[in-house]
Amino acid sequence: MASITSIVKTSDFILSRPTLSKIVTPIARAFVAYAGYREMGLKFNDLIMEETPIAQKAISRLPEDEIYARNYRILTAHQLALSHQLLPPNKAVQPEEDTHYLIPYLLEAEKEAFEKVELDNIEV
């Protein structure tokens, strides 16, 4: 699996090229619309796989209010999945609310893990 660091790097590259971002951004918007996670009350960062040591570490470092909100969103999504419903448009997560709250923590945890691997295998 590609690391979050490389994904962020790629997306920064795409956004830095006007032509490329003009092509990719509409595709991304369409993907988000069809993915439908916002109608389930989730943010994109809630979907990132959390069953890895790095993600676990990042989640454990979230501020308390963020972790509460995250758990609340996941509970909401479960409830909606069980009852086969979607949130009405005014209750769905709005695009401006869909923030990357977890990415900075993932990047920091990955940086530490990569540095550790590098130092463990260093040759002097």
Added chain:
Amino acid sequence: MLSRAATRRSYSTAVQAVVKTTARDTTGNLTNLTVVVNNSGSKAGKSGISHLLSSFNFLNTGAKSALRFTRESELLGGQFSSNVTRDAIVLNTSFLKTDLPYYVEALGNVLSNTSFRPHELVENVLPVVKSQYESAIKSNSYLALEELHELSFRKGLGNPLLYDGTNKITLDEIKEFAAQSYTKSNISVFASGAIEEDLVQFINDSSFSYLPSGDASSVAPVTLFKGKEARIRSGGESAVFIGVPIKPTEFAKYEVLSAAIGSSILNSDITAPLYKLAGVDASSSVLKYKDAGLFVISVKGSAAAVSTAAKQLKTIVDSADVKAATKKAELSIALQSTFESPLSFKAEATPVKLGAFNYVAIGEVDALPYADEL
């Protein structure tokens, strides 16, 4: 070590270092570089905050992660530690002479550029602080000394040395305390085994120059309290501690008194009265801080023996032969004088009476005497 040059102390005069620097060159291949941050020991700020700040030293900085610094230091063969005292936070490093620029840079980064990430407080600092506190309080002597300081000075020097977790301290408070403490006027650098000009050059080129200049923190005047008593029920060894808070001007005569009755520094002096007490481990010492001191007599052992011995302490102190102990006191002062904190006073044979004192009994207190029974 036989040559005079080997122990010469020099002060920076030519190029002024950005912080106060004292260096001496030594033979051999080792450098001990010590940074003393004055006015930031446990006497300053909220109780325990300096212990937390001290544990943040050598963690992630803007320039380098804690892991990288630790591994690089291992490869260079150096050692580093950060300790808190009542007066100051002391950062010690020792390494091979050739690595001086690396460690000066590292210490400069620690003082001016530590990241203070929120997760480090939870993951690294608090567990270490908690384990240091818990291993310290297993010792009854530590508990008794802490209590004695609190009785003698209340606030300031009476603050607990280590963070006990009673009061909540946030990361922002630690950051603010660091900004107040880590200033050019508070910091003194001591290098043993380094050439003065090189050291000053490295310090001026390093992050030391980014430190705020700061004004020497105004220290609240120390008030001394006498005649207080505390009794602590506790398992383990029983002990009786007598403490007399003293002013810095009185260090000299109390050093002589301590040498006369049995100093913990001169513990091979078996003729001293305290070492002759039966069945107990008794000694005396003068704890010297910047603004005040504490003359301590401790008697440890089984409750019955401590109780018998404690009742003789007053006679021992009042009949101490200070004239005969002057030379011993001079030796004791010389032994305690270090490169980082040289003692400048001379032994002074003035007879001292015990007078009013603070008293702590710890352990099996049912069998230990009260202060007025001594």
